[in-house]
Amino acid sequence: HEGILLAMEEQNAKGGIKGKKIEIIALDNQGKPEEAATAVTKLITQNKVLAILGEVASSRSLAMAPIAQSYKVPMISPSSTNPKVTEQGDYIFRVCFIDPFQGFVMAKFANESLKAKKVAILRDVKNDYSVGLANFFSDTFKKMGGEIVIDQSYSAGDMDFKAQLTAIRAKNPEAIFVPGYYTEVGLIARQSRELGIKVPLLGGDGWDSPKLFEIGGNALEGSFFSNHYSSDSKEPQVQEFIKKYKARFNTIPDGLAAMGYDAANALFAAMERTQNLTGQEIRDEIAKTKDFAGVTGRISIDNERNAVKSAVVLKVSGKAYQYQTTVTPSS
Numbered sequence: 001h002e003g004i005l006l007a008m009e010e011q012n013a014k015g016g017i018k019g020k021k022i023e024i025i026a027l028d029n030q031g032k033p034e035e036a037a038t039a040v041t042k043l044i045t046q047n048k049v050l051a052i053l054g055e056v057a058s059s060r061s062l063a064m065a066p067i068a069q070s071y072k073v074p075m076i077s078p079s080s081t082n083p084k085v086t087e088q089g090d091y092i093f094r095v096c097f098i099d100p101f102q103g104f105v106m107a108k109f110a111n112e113s114l115k116a117k118k119v120a121i122l123r124d125v126k127n128d129y130s131v132g133l134a135n136f137f138s139d140t141f142k143k144m145g146g147e148i149v150i151d152q153s154y155s156a157g158d159m160d161f162k163a164q165l166t167a168i169r170a171k172n173p174e175a176i177f178v179p180g181y182y183t184e185v186g187l188i189a190r191q192s193r194e195l196g197i198k199v200p201l202l203g204g205d206g207w208d209s210p211k212l213f214e215i216g217g218n219a220l221e222g223s224f225f226s227n228h229y230s231s232d233s234k235e236p237q238v239q240e241f242i243k244k245y246k247a248r249f250n251t252i253p254d255g256l257a258a259m260g261y262d263a264a265n266a267l268f269a270a271m272e273r274t275q276n277l278t279g280q281e282i283r284d285e286i287a288k289t290k291d292f293a294g295v296t297g298r299i300s301i302d303n304e305r306n307a308v309k310s311a312v313v314l315k316v317s318g319k320a321y322q323y324q325t326t327v328t329p330s331s
Contacts (some may be wrong), residue, residue: 001026002156002249003078003260004053007268009248018269025049033063044071050271051075051282053263056205058082058129059180065092074283076267078259079205079228082132091283093305095263095294096228097329099129102204103136105226105311105327109262110175110202111144112326113313114224119202122164124180125153133179133204149173154184161188163324165195175199181206186215193219196244200224208255213319220316228255229296230281230312230323241295255296262294323327 005026012021025047029035036055044047044067052068052075052113055061068075069089078084078092081102086092110116119141124130149171152164165188168176176192178185178201185207192201203225212220231242231252241261245253253261269292270285271277272301292299298310310328314321 001260002245003253003257003262004244004264006024006248006331007264008259010244011265011268017268018277022268024053029055029060031057031060033059036060037063037067040067040075044068044073049073050277050279051267053078053260053267055080057127058085058132059127061085062088064127065089068092069155072279072283074267074279074286076263076286078263079256080129081205082128083306084132090305091279093286095266095296095299095307096137096205096259097309097311098186098306099133099204100136101320101329102311103133103138104140105313106177106202107137107225108203108327109144109226109313110141110177111146111323114175114200116146118147118171118172118173120149120168120171120176121151122161122168122176122178122180123151123153124156124184126155127180129204129206130179130181134177137177137179143189149327152287154180156181156184158184159187161191165197168192169195169197173199175202177202179204180208182212182215184208186212186217186220189216189219189223197300208321210251210254212316221318223316224313224324225316226311227314227321228311229258230314230321232321232323237293238295258295262296262299266292266294266299273287 008022008024027039029039056079058080061077065088069091074091079096081099083098121134123134201223205227207225208227273285274281289301300308310326312326313324315324
């Protein structure tokens, strides 16, 4: 939300779009798909918005996308990585990589960098993001010669994971892939260490939040996850974004803030290129996005309305993320 606000403020300071100031209308969906569907309907039918930025999570984007498509209102998700999201229609886009690639990145990292041959999975069965990412990781890791020794599950909102972790411990994996969100991941990390499990946890971009440390503490030390950008990057546009964000919000932006910023700016650039700011024109211009210089990398929208871009792997060290490597789609 803050990344989108910063992009809006910068664009309005430059005169807005076609002489008109941008207004962001933000609704809270309470983390529930049904509330996301209600919110997007209100934004389109009552607020008459020109475009939708959101949602963050794939489950909520999947609830919203058919509605945006039916009204022909362009929608860009900053960070919903499940492939099904953009399959909902030709008005639905994203500026992030997708889970088949993210699963490949972490399987490759586990296999090549960690030299792991046996990995366990602990997935959230009620979450499209977690289930999809777990499947893509598993398929890729096995193709690389690795073994998934056990595949356990939980549901979002659970607080006790010791039964699953005890079953995992019995299989002696060299790493545990936990493709969930930081709320549960922090608890899983703590409980795994309490059970004497010392192997690294691996995850995806859903880990990225300052709250991960609040929940997980030292238990996360030495774990790894894939993400959209690294604040360690020496790229000038990244450091400039961090400087502006810190000045405005007094904190270092996480990957989701950077993705929100990129999604908003890609949308604004597309809107600038239209003649009349119609839904069809905005849709067509978003689809033409090529080599857009975002904070999270150069973004090109492919024929399936997905972003072709790289991912980074970060290591949890202390209360910070250390950059490990960048993986590009071509590699």
